[in-house]
Amino acid sequence: MRGTRKFRHVIETPDPGKWELAGYEASLPISEKSNPITREIDKADPALLVQLLKECDAEIFQEEEGALINYKRLYSESILKTVVDIAKRVQEIIKEPDDGLIVLSGCGNSGRLAMLLANSFNKLLKGLHKKPCYTYIISGGDRSLISPQEGSEDNPLVGAIELEKVCGGKKKVVFIGISCGLSAPFVAGQLDFCMNNLDIFLPVLVGFNPVSMARNDCIEGWHSTFRQVAERMQKLQEIQKAIILNPAVGPEGISGSSRMKGGSATKILLETLFLAAHKADCNVEVTEKCLLEILRTYERAHKVTYSQSKKIASFVKQAATSLQKKGHLYLLGWRTLGIMGIMEAVGCIPQFGADYRDFRGFIAGGYNGMLNKEGDLTALGTEFAISHEDFIKNIVPSLSEMDTVLFIFTVDDELPEIEKLAGLVKEKTSNFQAVSHATAGQCLPNSIKKLFPNIISITWPILFLEYEGNFIQIFQRELSTKWILNTVSTGAHVLKGKIYRNYMVDFKVSNAKLFQRAVSVVQRLTEQSQPRCIETLLQSIYGPEMLTDQIRSLPISKHVEAASVKDKVVPVAIVSMLRSCTVHEAKSRLDAYPSIRAAIDASINAPGRKRGAESSEAAGQNK
Numbered sequence: 084m085r086g087t088r089k090f091r092h093v094i095e096t097p098d099p100g101k102w103e104l105a106g107y108e109a110s111l112p113i114s115e116k117s118n119p120i121t122r123e124i125d126k127a128d129p130a131l132l133v134q135l136l137k138e139c140d141a142e143i144f145q146e147e148e149g150a151l152i153n154y155k156r157l158y159s160e161s162i163l164k165t166v167v168d169i170a171k172r173v174q175e176i177i178k179e180p181d182d183g184l185i186v187l188s189g190c191g192n193s194g195r196l197a198m199l200l201a202n203s204f205n206k207l208l209k210g211l212h213k214k215p216c217y218t219y220i221i222s223g224g225d226r227s228l229i230s231p232q233e234g235s236e237d238n239p240l241v242g243a244i245e246l247e248k249v250c251g252g253k254k255k256v257v258f259i260g261i262s263c264g265l266s267a268p269f270v271a272g273q274l275d276f277c278m279n280n281l282d283i284f285l286p287v288l289v290g291f292n293p294v295s296m297a298r299n300d301c302i303e304g305w306h307s308t309f310r311q312v313a314e315r316m317q318k319l320q321e322i323q324k325a326i327i328l329n330p331a332v333g334p335e336g337i338s339g340s341s342r343m344k345g346g347s348a349t350k351i352l353l354e355t356l357f358l359a360a361h362k363a364d365c366n367v368e369v370t371e372k373c374l375l376e377i378l379r380t381y382e383r384a385h386k387v388t389y390s391q392s393k394k395i396a397s398f399v400k401q402a403a404t405s406l407q408k409k410g411h412l413y414l415l416g417w418r419t420l421g422i423m424g425i426m427e428a429v430g431c432i433p434q435f436g437a438d439y440r441d442f443r444g445f446i447a448g449g450y451n452g453m454l455n456k457e458g459d460l461t462a463l464g465t466e467f468a469i470s471h472e473d474f475i476k477n478i479v480p481s482l483s484e485m486d487t488v489l490f491i492f493t494v495d496d497e498l499p500e501i502e503k504l505a506g507l508v509k510e511k512t513s514n515f516q517a518v519s520h521a522t523a524g525q526c527l528p529n530s531i532k533k534l535f536p537n538i539i540s541i542t543w544p545i546l547f548l549e550y551e552g553n554f555i556q557i558f559q560r561e562l563s564t565k566w567i568l569n570t571v572s573t574g575a576h577v578l579k580g581k582i583y584r585n586y587m588v589d590f591k592v593s594n595a596k597l598f599q600r601a602v603s604v605v606q607r608l609t610e611q612s613q614p615r616c617i618e619t620l621l622q623s624i625y626g627p628e629m630l631t632d633q634i635r636s637l638p639i640s641k642h643v644e645a646a647s648v649k650d651k652v653v654p655v656a657i658v659s660m661l662r663s664c665t666v667h668e669a670k671s672r673l674d675a676y677p678s679i680r681a682a683i684d685a686s687i688n689a690p691g692r693k694r695g696a697e698s699s700e701a702a703g704q705n706k
């Protein structure tokens with residue numbers, strides 16, 4: 084179906100990407116492909132880096148291109164129609180909240196977004212003196228909001244049990260399972276449970292791959308693959324018993340990093356859907372026009388945010404300098420912008436093999452500001468201390484010039500508090516900056532302006548909408564903050580040499596999807612056969628002992644268990660293969676270079692190394 088032409092773009096979207104061509108990395112789903120825009124991001128300076136990520140984010144809003152493969156996109160008529168269909172079902176729950184529930188569920192970043200969205204719309208309902216009817220599930224429970232528990236996403240049975248628990252006694256449930264890559268077993272288990280209980284549940288799957296690209300690996304101890312679950316849903320969709328919402332938004336700027344574009348698109352799509360449902364509740368019919376009106380505000384947010392590219396680039400530079408000097412990066416946020424900061428920091432831990440101490444987020448009010456279901460988690464350990472008081476107590480005493488602190492707030496927040504905290508930070512480091520949001524007509528007091536050496540000050544236009552308008556404004560600011568933080572943290576890690584081309588190369592191999600991604604990246608960079616890559620990866624995980632057939636035949640979950648506690652598993656495997664050396668030697672070689680990128684680059688370009696076709700479709704194939 085052609086894209087809707089009823090809509091005029093707010094931003095210039097890039098030309099249709101090469102990734103849409105039929106043969107482009109054909110073995111990989113869109114969410115795992117490498118984006119042609121960022122192919123050389125590892126060589127970019129901060130200004131170019133921001134430009135490249137801006138272009139990647141703009142792809143979210145790009146229309147489908149008739150001449151190419153015709154993926155469904157955000158503005159495709161079929162997608163808008165699907166959103167309308169779901170909104171109508173959501174509306175039925177809002178109207179009769181006593182017996183109904185809307186459950187949002189996901190793993191990692193998708194679970195954190197599930198919490199954010201459920202809380203936002205419960206707040207919206209409360210403001211209208213209505214009963215809250217949203218709830219969330221995150222794999223691994225609330226502790227995953229603060230500390231990554233990537234392994235928990237591999238269990239479909241636990242997913243189903245958790246869902247059954249939260250829905251006890253409800254007669255009608257709209258279940259929204261978020262898996263950007265159409266890949267998480269935890270979500271697959273929940274969707275399957277819904278399909279076995281259609282008298283109560285409407286299963287909805289949200290992600291950004293076509294069903295034909297959903298993950299098809301066996302799920303240990305379970306009967307189906309994710310793709311089989313999605314195909315079953317597709318059949319049920321024909322009789323309106325299940326719904327799949329899956330526009331393509333293009334590959335991530337850093338391959339596979341679904342918390343970036345996938346996360347942003349999840350936020351845009353679901354907030355649009357729920358806002359439309361709530362509007363309709365006030366007897367306005369949910370129409371495509373109404374959806375387009377809301378989507379346009381997000382597209383505008385992209386333009387407004389990246390109009391600050393120069394300043395964002397200077398944040399990137401500062402953050403990178405801190406990380407390179409082994410300093411730390413701290414994000415201090417107010418209200419939901421604090422949650423955006425925590426989400427950003429937590430997401431970076433597995434993605435860049437970072438330590439939680441390196442990059443941390445704090446929120447005003449701590450868990451009272453998070454509004455998570457399990458309440459205060461501080462007792463679980465220092466990693467879970469997230470309030471500004473915790474920052475003052477645990478971090479400020481050791482804060483130094485090496486560290487960077489970023490304040491994130493709106494001019495409606497407690498400005499005297501912000502001033503006080505900035506004063507404390509200033510005594511320890513000159514590297515503190517701010518992102519501040521205001522609405523036209525508001526302005527940041529001079530005392531605060533003068534306090535911060537560098538400040539991104541964004542003024543949003545007044546939206547003349549009813550009650551929901553306030554929420555659109557909050558959502559715009561959250562998304563804008565997400566884009567800035569995604570860019571700052573990704574940029575800083577790129578400049579620290581954690582990325583090769585646009586591949587993550589130093590991520591924690593902490594679940595089955597990440598194990599498969601590790602195999603794929605090793606294959607892509609070494610151009611060797613899949614069995615050889617797996618062998619070396621296992622050697623890197625279990626080394627220095629010799630691999631036995633018993634180890635080789637272990638299920639992936641066992642390899643993941645062993646890999647989760649090790650550092651640099653993937654870079655060691657890559658260097659070992661490129662240099663034809665032992666994993667022990669590869670480790671020493673890695674240590675001899677200033678960054679992982681430099682070590683891999685030197686190994687790829689080592690004299691005498693035989694090279695295959697750079698563009699070979701090695702990744703993900705059984706060569």
Ligand code: F6P
Nearest residue numbers: 190191192193262263264267341
């Ligand atoms: O496995 C880790 C991870 O990739 C996280 O980084 C991500 O947030 C999570 O999985 C969820 O991914 P998806 O939304 O594709 O299921």
